[in-house]
Amino acid sequence: MTAPNSKFIEDSMSFQANLAKGMAQAGKLGEIRVGQTPKDAILHVDNLTLYRYRPTSRRTSQAQPILIIYALVNRPYITDLYEKRSLVRNLLDQGLEVYLIDWGYPSAADHYLDLHHYVEQYIDQCVDAVRQDSKTDRVNILGICQGGSMSLCYIALNPDKVQNFIAMVTPVDFATSDNTLARWFADIDVDVLIDAVGNVPGMMLNNMFLSLKPFQLNAGKYLDMVKIMGDSEKFENFMRMEKWIFDSPDQAGAMFRTFIKEFFHDNKLVEGGLEINGRIIDLKTLDLPILNIFATQDHLVPPSSSKALRYAVSSEDYTEAPYETGHIGIYVSSKAGGDIPKKIDGWLQERS
Amino acid sequence: MFNFFNPQMPGNPMDFAKMFEFPAVPQQTPAYAQLSSMGNAFQSFWETLSSGGPAGLDSSHFEQLMNACSLGAQMFGANPAQTPPWPAQTAMPALAPAVFGDNVPALGPGREWQEDFSTLARLQADLLTCQREFLGLFSSFPQNAGERLQKALKDRRPEDLTFDLLSHIWIDCCEEEFQEVSTADDFAHRYAAVINASMRLRKHGDAMLEKRQRLANMPSRAEIDDLHERLAAAKDRELSMVARMEQMERELRSLRASVAKKTPARKPAAKTSRKTPAKKRS
Numbered sequence: 001m002t003a004p005n006s007k008f009i010e011d012s013m014s015f016q017a018n019l020a021k022g023m024a025q026a027g028k029l030g031e032i033r034v035g036q037t038p039k040d041a042i043l044h045v046d047n048l049t050l051y052r053y054r055p056t057s058r059r060t061s062q063a064q065p066i067l068i069i070y071a072l073v074n075r076p077y078i079t080d081l082y083e084k085r086s087l088v089r090n091l092l093d094q095g096l097e098v099y100l101i102d103w104g105y106p107s108a109a110d111h112y113l114d115l116h117h118y119v120e121q122y123i124d125q126c127v128d129a130v131r132q133d134s135k136t137d138r139v140n141i142l143g144i145c146q147g148g149s150m151s152l153c154y155i156a157l158n159p160d161k162v163q164n165f166i167a168m169v170t171p172v173d174f175a176t177s178d179n180t181l182a183r184w185f186a187d188i189d190v191d192v193l194i195d196a197v198g199n200v201p202g203m204m205l206n207n208m209f210l211s212l213k214p215f216q217l218n219a220g221k222y223l224d225m226v227k228i229m230g231d232s233e234k235f236e237n238f239m240r241m242e243k244w245i246f247d248s249p250d251q252a253g254a255m256f257r258t259f260i261k262e263f264f265h266d267n268k269l270v271e272g273g274l275e276i277n278g279r280i281i282d283l284k285t286l287d288l289p290i291l292n293i294f295a296t297q298d299h300l301v302p303p304s305s306s307k308a309l310r311y312a313v314s315s316e317d318y319t320e321a322p323y324e325t326g327h328i329g330i331y332v333s334s335k336a337g338g339d340i341p342k343k344i345d346g347w348l349q350e351r352s
Numbered sequence: 353m354f355n356f357f358n359p360q361m362p363g364n365p366m367d368f369a370k371m372f373e374f375p376a377v378p379q380q381t382p383a384y385a386q387l388s389s390m391g392n393a394f395q396s397f398w399e400t401l402s403s404g405g406p407a408g409l410d411s412s413h414f415e416q417l418m419n420a421c422s423l424g425a426q427m428f429g430a431n432p433a434q435t436p437p438w439p440a441q442t443a444m445p446a447l448a449p450a451v452f453g454d455n456v457p458a459l460g461p462g463r464e465w466q467e468d469f470s471t472l473a474r475l476q477a478d479l480l481t482c483q484r485e486f487l488g489l490f491s492s493f494p495q496n497a498g499e500r501l502q503k504a505l506k507d508r509r510p511e512d513l514t515f516d517l518l519s520h521i522w523i524d525c526c527e528e529e530f531q532e533v534s535t536a537d538d539f540a541h542r543y544a545a546v547i548n549a550s551m552r553l554r555k556h557g558d559a560m561l562e563k564r565q566r567l568a569n570m571p572s573r574a575e576i577d578d579l580h581e582r583l584a585a586a587k588d589r590e591l592s593m594v595a596r597m598e599q600m601e602r603e604l605r606s607l608r609a610s611v612a613k614k615t616p617a618r619k620p621a622a623k624t625s626r627k628t629p630a631k632k633r634s
Contacts, residue, residue: 005510005511005513007511007512007513007514008513008514008515008518010514011514011515011516012515015515015516108576108580109580109583111577111580111581111584112580112581112583112584113584120591121591180534180535183535183537183540184540184543184544185544186540186544187540187541187543187544187545187548188544188547188548189544189548189551192548192551192552192555193547193548193551195551195555196551196552196554196555196558197551197554198573198577211534212534213527214527214530215523215526215527215530216523216527219523220519220520220523220527223516223519223520223523227516254584
């Protein structure tokens with residue numbers, strides 16, 4: 001083996017110097033603030049809070065208000081990470097009225113919250129609150145990831161309350177061949193899991209997600225971090241992402257059990273047979289306009305899983321919008337973050 | 353007097369015992385020899401007592417008897433430190449597989465506790481096995497990742513390699529190798545097996561703790577879960593009642609609306625010439 005070249009040595013010395021500088025910078029960071037776009041809480045139900053964001057623009061859109069329904073597995077402030085990376089702020093800048101459901105942090109007392117609580121109780125109460133607050137009969141729903149799957153169930157049961165549906169990186173078909181997460185979940189005995197842990201710890205799911213790309217997400221990312229540690233703004237943004245990644249709520253046991261069994265194992269959202277309190281969820285009854293936004297490099301929700309929505313519904317007004325980014329990049333990358341709100345506003349204006 | 357224990361008599365009880373009491377113990381095993389030695393010690397004691405009376409007994413009879421008793425106690429979980437070592441070392445391992453299969457049952461109040469521990473040990477062993485099998489998937493990982501790295505560096509000039517570039521190439525090689533391993537069906541099965549085994553172990557541990565908490569009259573997780581389940585059921589009933597009430601309100605509004613449509617408006621009262629109000633009837 002030859003001796004390391006001078007470039008290698010120089011570069012490794014530079015790495016160490018950046019690391020030392022960065023550690024000094026890290027000490028000055030203070031509290032990491034996220035979700036700073038001004039908002040007001042208009043409804044509290046159990047752990048849930050429904051927020052209405054304050055307008056940022058004098059421009060008013062003709063479209064009905066948008067209710068953002070995020071997944072349960074992470075915190076929704078990823079949609080409003082900071083001023084320059086905020087899907088919410090960009091939607092507000094288009095003149096849209098934006099509401100968001102913050103699911104909160106389930107406690108052990110929420111162990112028995114199930115799919116029907118989330119869909120029939122929580123989402124329905126929030127939709128009614130938005131309708132009342134904005135004085136409109138129908139709302140637009142922007143469902144993100146698992147939130148999109150729950151939104152589809154809600155719309156199937158309450159078609160009269162929803163004008164348009166925007167799906168963002170939403171899993172629909174859980175049995176596509178490139179769905180690694182579904183393959184990993186296939187043999188997990190979710191009954192024993194829930195019996196043992198009650199609510200599924202957020203850290204447990206986090207570890208599973210990180211295991212999809214362990215070397216990149218546990219090593220590569222931090223090597224790249226050293227390069228930006230000297231830049232306080234970039235480093236602070238990196239730390240905001242870190243905060244979000246590891247700020248994972250626990251999953252209510254009953255809901256997790258149902259979601260894994262009915263969606264991942266049995267794929268009932270597309271195969272049929274999904275019921276909520278005896279009411280059948282049939283996506284074929286969905287004929288409202290749908291905009292399906294997905295990421296072509298999504299390793300968590302593969303594009304094939306999202307694109308299955310086209311054939312699952314009977315909507316004639318169906319539009320796909322792929323973006324060359326990953327699952328998280330769809331809301332925080334500069335390109336997607338700038339383009340998506342304009343696309344959403346333009347699409348909604350035509351269907352108001 | 354009939355000498356029941358006379359070994360010369362046909363149908364000697366010890367022969368009967370050996371035929372019917374040790375049916376699961378093959379005759380050529382150490383276990384059989386130990387059981388026989390226990391029985392022989394008792395037989396010898398009673399033979400001497402019955403033929404010569406207590407005067408015929410000496411210390412060796414009692415020693416044999418005590419050894420036999422301690423061996424018997426060993427078989428049922430007694431402390432080996434308090435008994436001669438050889439029964440503790442040989443009796444249980446010798447007896448258990450032949451007589452009791454995979455489990456060593458206990459009797460009396462300790463039965464449940466021993467079964468719990470046996471199950472716990474078995475679940476721990478299961479978990480270790482699953483972990484070993486899962487980690488076995490990565491036995492060739494370092495070598496394969498190293499080969500990928502060598503291939504990736506083959507056409508690169510060493511003088512162009514910086515620390516950053518080399519690090520990222522190495523991470524990419526490891527990631528590629530990991531994707532190769534993790535997308536196989538075997539990975540998913542073994543990964544799930546580890547999770548399932550660790551959850552079964554945890555569930556059983558919780559159940560053992562639960563029993564002790566109940567004995568100590570302490571609140572337990574199962575008790576709190578039960579309360580939560582009842583709360584959730586009560587919440588569901590409340591929601592159902594609210595939904596029914598809202599439905600009834602809607603129906604009532606609808607009925608009122610339809611009644612209002614059908615009922616003609618009342619005509620205003622006709623004017624009279626009275627200047628004073630009519631007297632009230634008594």
